[in-house]
Amino acid sequence: MRSCDALIIGGGVTGTAIARELSQYRLKVILCEKEEELAFGVSKSNSGIIHPGTQNVPGSLKGRLCVEGNALTKAIARELDVDFKQVGELIVAFSQSEVGRLIRIKEDAQRLGVKGLRMVDNAWLRDHEPNLNPDIPAALFAPSAGIISPYRWVYALALNAQQNGVEIMTRTRVAAIERLSGAGRGGMFLRVMTTSAEYDARFVINCAGLHADAVARMAGIDDFSIRPRKGEEFILDKKREHLTNHLIFPLPTPVSKGVLMIKTSDGNPMIGPSALDTEDKDDLSTTEGGLRTVLADARRLVPSVSERDIIAYFAGLRPVAGDDFIIRHEDRASGMVTVAGIQSPGLTCAPAIAKLVSRLLKEHGLDLRRKIFFRRHRRAMNHLFSIPLSRTARLVRLDPSYGDIVCRCEMVSAREISDAIAEGATTMDGIKFRTRAQAGRCHGSFCTCRLMKILADETGRKVIEVTKRGECSEIVLKDRGDDQ
Ligand SMILES: Cc1cc2nc3c(=O)[nH]c(=O)nc-3n(C[C@H](O)[C@H](O)[C@H](O)COP(=O)(O)OP(=O)(O)OC[C@H]3O[C@@H](n4cnc5c(N)ncnc54)[C@H](O)[C@@H]3O)c2cc1C
Known part of the structure; x- marks a missing residue:
């Protein structure tokens, strides 16, 4: 005990x-x-947005914590060397009649303490978001919105x-x-x-x-009780990284923030999420209906988004309790x-x-005495995808395994895979989430075997014991007498 x-x-x-x-x-x-x-x-299954606090009821706990959380995330991400990017968000009105709602959202958010909000007009939008639906008359700009992995x-x-x-x-x-x-x-x-x-x-x-x-x-x-609300999201090719310069939101619906154009810290834009109440806490399936709805809504924001841009999809379940x-x-x-x-x-x-x-x-009685030595800062592992080639060249000179590229789509080196395993990755998804290996257009067609071999070698297991995300997600089907 x-x-x-x-x-x-x-x-x-x-x-x-x-x-x-x-x-x-x-x-x-x-x-x-x-x-x-x-x-x-x-x-693991969300939009990665650090919201500014613009779409919450003024008196809500969520709203208050969101504004505070936005500022804290920015500060702690810096301490922990995590790639937070403050890209800003635009909530758009599709017609003049919706502009009044934007103004009310602005006033509510200001009451919650959201800073820097301002209305922008069609001319501003054409300048700053050339791919946005040109008929959008106005938007609310919230500069403190950000993205994080x-x-x-x-x-x-x-x-x-x-x-x-x-x-x-x-x-x-x-x-x-x-x-x-x-x-x-x-x-x-x-x-x-x-x-x-x-x-x-x-x-x-x-x-x-x-x-x-x-x-x-x-x-x-x-x-x-917790009732899941499913959200389906669709990831676009990195070639479309600069489709938008900001996070783009429509006006919120009664149950969600609507379908968004999302920038991600890894570069691939995303569209989604849908919002559908479900009973099943394990239902992470994506559907044809979800795709159609999300695509249609995303095209209202950015008409050039195409089904051909989509390289992957996933669903997440919001744990709703009121x-x-x-x-x-x-x-x-x-x-x-x-x-x-x-x-x-x-x-x-x-x-x-x-x-x-x-x-x-x-x-409730816990004595919170500060430690004399609290390690507030941490250095993250190197990610070649986020540094200039000149720095990659320096790293390769220091350790040639940075030059041994395992995942070609996302340019992930053998050294990064080893670093991820040293940080605690024990599964293929654990490696993907830490390094992006297998997250590109080929979905691991080229690198899966090599990754499994590295993971097996470095964790002292057999290759057939490697799993995607733990028990019952083995990648190699065990045959009788198969030992390797
Ligand atoms: C589609 C979608 C998009 C979203 N986008 C955003 C966004 O852009 N920005 C934003 O701020 N929020 C977003 N969210 C919300 C955000 O993802 C969640 O609020 C957040 O991830 C919840 O984290 P959590 O730690 O509370 O829950 P979880 O991440 O689910 O963690 C709970 C953990 O508890 C474990 N657990 C359960 N039962 C037990 C047990 N008996 N013993 C031990 N462990 C147990 C589970 O395995 C799980 O790992 C989104 C959510 C969804 C679904």
């Missing part, structure tokens, strides 16, 4: 941001994630938390939570039974995304903290959620 001050359930952006935040205090913190690697839940963000938060002493356990599913009486200063301890060990924890922080309702029920909390986030200490189950319903803009809000959670822990 091991004990800790805080046990975090869920290794998505919310859980890892909380882990990093708590790692600056003298606490024993453990994070449990059921999947083979971190960021394999909702945090959601996976590299999660991995950076987690690695920095680990550097500062947080213990991260993947392949560890929380199966039961028991309330214990008569312990610690801030209330009762909780006993957490997982698939790998049992822990006594002063606080348990439930950031289990789509399964936060199931985890809450383990502790006797049953007043909310209109707003649920972030609270559970007085009925002392020590239990719920962080649920973290739908969009959860990626943006994560660092602000982390600060809110640490305040909740303090209010």
Whole structure:
């Protein structure tokens, strides 16, 4: 039996941001994630936008955390050497009659504290967004919107938390939570039974995304449920990188921000996401209907977008628990903290959620004393796709394995693959999310075998044991007597 001050359930952006935040205090913190690697839940399938806070109800928790999260993400990304780019967003009106709604969005956002907002007209749009539908009369410009790689963000938060002493356990599913009486200063301890060990924890922080309702029920909390809302997204060829200069939004619908033209930190533009309520928490299928809707809506924004530009697609499920986030200490189950319903803009809000959670822990008796040595900064691994060729040449001189290109589409070297494995990648998706190898137009046709070989060699496994994303996603079908 091991004990800790805080046990975090869920290794998505919310859980890892909380882990990093708590790692600056003298606490024993453990994070449990059921999947083979971190960021394999909702945090792997989103638009990667760091929203400015323009499309939230003024009094909402989401809205407040979004504005704060935007500023914090920018600052922490710099500390952790993660590629955040402040590209700005345009919310467009398709007719003069929609301009009034834009003005109301601007006023609401200003009340929330969003800075730098201004209306721009058709002439401005023609100058700054030549591919935009020329009939769009006006747009609201929000300069603080940005883009980030959601996976590299999660991995950076987690690695920095680990550097500062947080213990991260993947392949560890929380199966039961028991309330214990008569312990610690801030209330009762909780006993957490997982698939790998049992822990006594002063606080348990439930950031289990789509399964936060199931985890809450383990502790006797049953007043909310999570309903998934599916979003399908379509990735365009990198050749279309400069299709737009900003993130482009239509006016929001009652359930989502609408179909967007998305710039990504890796260069490939994306179109999407759709928004469709579903019952199935595992339904990550993409559909012909989703493609048609997204394509038609995207063409209203940028008419030249073509189906031929699409190189890949995915779906993500927003964990919806009503209109707003649920972030609270559970007085009925002392020590239990719920962080649920973290739908969009959860990626943006994560660092602000982390600060809110640490305040909740303090209010409920946790002594937050700062560590004398907190390692605030981290250097990211080199990514050849994001540096000039002159720097690549210097790296190759220092280490020739930078010149051994494994993924030709995205120019990923053997050295980067090794660095990703050293940082914790154990699956093919883990390598892809960290390096972009297999994420190009050929989808790994050229590099998959080589990647599997490197992954097997460097993790001491057989090639047939390599998986795409953990158990039951083996790439090579095992034949009787096959041993290699
Ligand atoms: C299509 C789409 C587009 C989006 N775009 C944006 C955007 O552009 N900007 C933005 O700000 N937000 C966006 N979002 C929202 C954002 O992705 C989410 O709010 C965020 O990723 C939620 O992170 P999380 O850590 O709370 O959940 P998750 O990433 O799902 O993490 C929860 C983790 O808990 C683990 N878990 C569950 N049960 C257990 C258990 N019993 N034991 C151990 N582990 C468990 C899961 O495996 C999972 O890894 C988008 C969402 C979608 C679906």
